[in-house]
Amino acid sequence: MMERPLDLDAVQAFVRIAELGSFTRAAEAMRTTQAAVSLKLKRLEERLGFRLVERTPRYVELSARGAAFLEHARELLEVHDRALAAFAGARQRLTIGISDHVAGPELPALIARMNSQDPQLLIEIRIGSSGDLLQSFDRRELDTVIVRLHAGRSDGEILTEEKFGWFAAPRWQHRAGEPLPVATLAEPCGVRALAGQFLDAAGVAWTEIFVGGGVAAVAAAVMAGLGIAALAPRMLPFGAVDVGAKLGLPDLPHLPVLLHSRGGNGRARDALAALSAAFKSAVRG
Incomplete structure (x- = not known):
C-alpha cells in the first residue's frame, strides 16, 4: 500500500x-x-x-x-x-458548432472522451457551413464555433492551419476537352468559393458534377470516380490521391481553423482548451 x-x-x-x-x-x-x-x-x-x-x-x-x-x-x-x-447541481450545457470542413473522423471519439471526463458538462455538437455557424454564434444560439476563415471577418483565435489539395480516386482520369468535374459542398461553403476562384484565376474550365450536403458525401463522390474535390487530406478516405500537379491545377493555400467563443466558466473553458489542443494534434498529425 x-x-x-x-x-x-x-x-x-x-x-x-x-x-x-x-x-x-x-x-x-x-x-x-x-x-x-x-x-x-x-x-x-x-x-x-x-x-x-x-x-x-x-x-x-x-x-x-x-x-x-x-x-x-x-x-x-x-x-x-x-x-x-454526485453532489453537484444540474449539468451545464455547452453547444459547439463545428464546420463540416473541420470536423474530421476523429471528432466522435473526441467528444465521447470529453463527455466522460466531465459528467457535469453536457456537450452538444452542431455541424454546418462556417458561414451558417458564425451567424448562429452571432445570434447567441451557439456558445462556441470552430470554423474555417470566413470572408469579411477578422475575429477569432487561430488554432492551426491545414493544407488543402485537389483529390480524386486512384484510377480517375480527366477526359480531354471537357470541363473539370468538381464535387463540392453546397453554398455558402467558403472552401467551395475559394476553389472556384483559384480555378477561374488559372483559366481552368470546370463544372460542378456533384453538390453534397457534407464532406463525407463529397469524399464518397470522389472515390466513386465522379470527379475531383478540394479537400484536406485528413478528411479523405484511404486511397484518394492528390492530382493537382498531374492536372496542372493551381496550388491551394493553407486554410486556418479558428475558434470563436464567448468564454464561460472554468468547466467550459477546460473542455474547450482540451478540444482545441486535440484539433491541433489531429491536423498536425
Whole structure:
C-alpha cells in the first residue's frame, strides 16, 4: 500500500500527454505551461517509482509500464469526477458548432472522451457551413464555433492551419476537352468559393458534377470516380490521391481553423482548451 495518495493533477497531465502525444498539446489542453506539465509528470513518475513516458527529440511514447498504468489513470479520474458529480447541481450545457470542413473522423471519439471526463458538462455538437455557424454564434444560439476563415471577418483565435489539395480516386482520369468535374459542398461553403476562384484565376474550365450536403458525401463522390474535390487530406478516405500537379491545377493555400467563443466558466473553458489542443494534434498529425 502506498503511503501518499497520487496527485490527481499529475495523473491528469499524464493522461493528456498520452492522449495528445505531446507535452506542448497537453499544456495547451490544461491551460498551463509545458514546464509545469513536465514537472507534474516527473513527480508522478517519482511517486510511482517507474518511468511512464519515453522522451525523444521528435515525439513522446509511453513506456510499457506507462501503457499499463494509463487505463488505471483514466479510471481514477472518472471515479473522481463521478464523486464530484454526485453532489453537484444540474449539468451545464455547452453547444459547439463545428464546420463540416473541420470536423474530421476523429471528432466522435473526441467528444465521447470529453463527455466522460466531465459528467457535469453536457456537450452538444452542431455541424454546418462556417458561414451558417458564425451567424448562429452571432445570434447567441451557439456558445462556441470552430470554423474555417470566413470572408469579411477578422475575429477569432487561430488554432492551426491545414493544407488543402485537389483529390480524386486512384484510377480517375480527366477526359480531354471537357470541363473539370468538381464535387463540392453546397453554398455558402467558403472552401467551395475559394476553389472556384483559384480555378477561374488559372483559366481552368470546370463544372460542378456533384453538390453534397457534407464532406463525407463529397469524399464518397470522389472515390466513386465522379470527379475531383478540394479537400484536406485528413478528411479523405484511404486511397484518394492528390492530382493537382498531374492536372496542372493551381496550388491551394493553407486554410486556418479558428475558434470563436464567448468564454464561460472554468468547466467550459477546460473542455474547450482540451478540444482545441486535440484539433491541433489531429491536423498536425
